Amino acid sequence: MTKTIKLGWLCALALLALGACKGSSSETAAEASATDDDGIRVLDAGARPRSELRYRIAPGTTTTSTTTFRVATLATSEQRAAVTLLPGLRLDIVSGPAEPTEGGVRLKVDVVRAEAVVPEGFDEELAQQLRDSATLADNIGGWVELDDRGNMLAGEFNEQTKRSDVPLRLLRMVVNTRETLTRVRLPEKKIGLGARWETRKTINAYGFEVQQVNTYTLVDRAGDEVMLNVTVQQLAKPQTIEFAEQGIEISVDTMTAQANGQIILDLDALESDASANGTAEDKLYVKTVEGTETIEITEEFEVQIANTSALPAQ
Numbered sequence: 001m002t003k004t005i006k007l008g009w010l011c012a013l014a015l016l017a018l019g020a021c022k023g024s025s026s027e028t029a030a031e032a033s034a035t036d037d038d039g040i041r042v043l044d045a046g047a048r049p050r051s052e053l054r055y056r057i058a059p060g061t062t063t064t065s066t067t068t069f070r071v072a073t074l075a076t077s078e079q080r081a082a083v084t085l086l087p088g089l090r091l092d093i094v095s096g097p098a099e100p101t102e103g104g105v106r107l108k109v110d111v112v113r114a115e116a117v118v119p120e121g122f123d124e125e126l127a128q129q130l131r132d133s134a135t136l137a138d139n140i141g142g143w144v145e146l147d148d149r150g151n152m153l154a155g156e157f158n159e160q161t162k163r164s165d166v167p168l169r170l171l172r173m174v175v176n177t178r179e180t181l182t183r184v185r186l187p188e189k190k191i192g193l194g195a196r197w198e199t200r201k202t203i204n205a206y207g208f209e210v211q212q213v214n215t216y217t218l219v220d221r222a223g224d225e226v227m228l229n230v231t232v233q234q235l236a237k238p239q240t241i242e243f244a245e246q247g248i249e250i251s252v253d254t255m256t257a258q259a260n261g262q263i264i265l266d267l268d269a270l271e272s273d274a275s276a277n278g279t280a281e282d283k284l285y286v287k288t289v290e291g292t293e294t295i296e297i298t299e300e301f302e303v304q305i306a307n308t309s310a311l312p313a314q
Helices: 003-014 029-033 124-135 168-182
Strands: 035-044 062-077 081-095 105-117 141-146 152-157 196-205 208-222 225-236 239-243 248-266 273-288 291-311
Touching (some): 062 168, 105 124, 168 196, 168 208, 168 225, 168 248, 168 273, 196 225, 208 239, 225 273, 248 291
Antiparallel strands (some): 035 196, 062 081, 105 141, 141 152, 196 208, 225 248, 239 248, 248 273, 273 291
16 A cells, blocks of 8 residues: 555544544634534323423533543554544533523633543554644534524634634534534424424534434433433435545545434533434545545544532522
8 A cells, every 4th residue: 555545544443533624614613613504303202291491501611521532443454454543532520600692601611631541552653643743623612502402603712712723623513412412402392291392403523514413212201301312324325535635535435324322411501412423334436646545444432521519500
């Protein structure tokens, strides 16, 4: 395999890691969320009695949480195969304090600590690169304004996040996880146990445009704590992106992902407890000056979010 083809292979794999082949970070938080304007579709209003689900965030509320990502990858081509257990990425996040606005609440969201959780026996040189990449997430964040149904009204990344060396894909991964699992968009109408609703949006994954559908089921409710099951489906149509500096063109033949999880949604807090796991399958064509190589990638991934405090101001 030539050096250039090897670079194409590594670039395709790096799309699944923390950095490499990065893009610009100069956008607002609202743009990063890339949520469409179609709203929420209630599939089943559930059993009676029914009531509204609304966030009730007290002024001054601050919530801390820890989010951990883990991914295992199998990549194959006509010439080689590789199994990679990518290191976990752990983020300690502080949200708040909440400030009331006319439309809802405004709050800061800051990553106060980021680290790569490297498996034992992982290649040390690559492990150090990934540790260095993880530290790029230290102190990233910004502010958002949300209404009482979890819809983003406005937002912007802070200056640290806008630095050119912060991978855009990392930002999108964090934003998408928060929108899907910790700040669920709630239906407008009243619903009861067993209710099901879906939210749709377009996200940018590794430079590719991906359609995502989240489906939530109301399993239980005790006061302001709500238990939800969630399924996530992603699908990308055939498309191509170029990395001019590397002399590489990557085209999607198929790109799909499915995940299932559970959420303990705290309507009084700015974060929630959640966990999800799933699989993804990609078939990519990597074109370089030396030729074109087909790479098939399968993933198993896991996301865990622990709400470590939810303390309104006294």
